[in-house]
């Protein structure tokens with residue numbers, strides 16, 4: 320949990336007597352039923368966080384998975400745990416994406432699913448703290464990298480006349496206004512998801528977005544085993560990567576064959592424009 324959050328709670332307790340609430344999550348899993356059998360899935364940013372949990376779930380459902388990211392040590396450790404393939408990738412080097420995908424196909428066999436998950440949030444305090452570097456980095460990884468990954472992946476599917484599935488990991492911040500680049504990248508991801516989906520559905524390439532609320536990972540600093548209390552969430556808690564993975568599994572399985580061009584929010588309706 321971030322120092323700011325801990326301090327905030329301590330101060331609320333001292334000044335207003337608001338109790339420090341400890342919240343754990345009780346989440347439910349579908350029993351593995353081989354719903355992804357035969358699928359070959361590339362997960363960018365699969366070495367840790369949400370990407371790792373998705374890899375674990377997909378493998379349990381019978382898929383073959385390749386995880387990718389910049390840190391080889393993390394990838395080796397995770398690939399050994401998951402018993403899957405891995406490849407290093409810096410998604411911001413867009414000129415290397417095509418070669419990466421070709422290598423991934425050599426290792427995995429021809430992939431038919433892509434999880435465009437790699438992303439960073441630089442947590443600038445507000446727009447006054449955004450620098451040219453933080454702006455460029457977030458655009459390069461979250462937006463430009465994800466776009467060219469999808470473009471090249473589609474080119475490879477088309478070359479083999481294959482159908483496929485792409486899932487963009489967006490964010491609830493994509494549904495709200497933001498004064499920082501992270502939210503802008505996710506709003507653009509939503510538009511990209513829907514634009515690409517409308518172009519590709521006739522070729523049986525389904526494209527959806529999954530937009531989590533605040534979820535425990537290194538990005539947010541929340542520990543999956545720790546206190547998940549969140550006053551800012553309608554559910555009263557931070558989400559777990561495993562519950563996001565369940566929804567991702569549904570979206571790339573053939574069970575959701577009639578769903579494309581949708582952004583599925585995993586935040587209990589927090590971003591609905593309603594009278595809360």
Ligand SMILES: NC(=O)c1ccc[n+]([C@@H]2O[C@H](COP(=O)([O-])OP(=O)(O)OC[C@H]3O[C@@H](n4cnc5c(N)ncnc54)[C@H](OP(=O)(O)O)[C@@H]3O)[C@@H](O)[C@H]2O)c1
Pocket residue numbers: 363364365366367368369370387388389390391393408409410411436437438439440460488489490491530531532533534535536537538539
């Ligand atoms: N956690 C949340 O609350 C939350 C909420 C909404 C959306 N999301 C989205 O979910 C996705 C995963 O986030 P997370 O919470 O799991 O974060 P995380 O724990 O920080 O993991 C981010 C992953 O992305 C990879 N990555 C970062 N930059 C990369 C690059 N240039 N090239 C290739 N891989 C790169 C990282 O691997 P390396 O460092 O090894 O490269 C890591 O595997 C992100 O797109 C994020 O925006 C997260």
